[in-house]
Amino acid sequence: MSGILGAITILKKTFDKYAGEDKDKTTLSKKELANMLKTELPGAGGDKQAEVDEFFKMLDEDGDGLVNFKEYIIFVATLAMIINS
Numbered sequence: 001m002s003g004i005l006g007a008i009t010i011l012k013k014t015f016d017k018y019a020g021e022d023k024d025k026t027t028l029s030k031k032e033l034a035n036m037l038k039t040e041l042p043g044a045g046g047d048k049q050a051e052v053d054e055f056f057k058m059l060d061e062d063g064d065g066l067v068n069f070k071e072y073i074i075f076v077a078t079l080a081m082i083i084n085s
């Protein structure tokens, strides 16, 4: 698989990998998000707790304390725009 569908598959797999670290496999907890940032985006600020808090607040649009797949995709799309600007 290549192109957009391949990219989406990778994004979904990446989400599932980190979201599945605890019992709730459909959302990212703050701890899971920190692990994802540290591994997938080294240097982006996943090392310091304050920066993880900041990231989490940015991602958790509905404020329920968890990052669901939709919120994650919005984050990835935002990241794509930042990288291309």
Ligand SMILES: [Ca+2]
Pocket: 018, 019, 020, 021, 022, 023, 024, 025, 026, 027, 028, 029, 032
């Ligand atoms: Ca989870």
Ligand SMILES: [Ca+2]
Pocket: 059, 060, 061, 062, 063, 064, 065, 066, 067, 068, 071
């Ligand atoms: Ca949320």
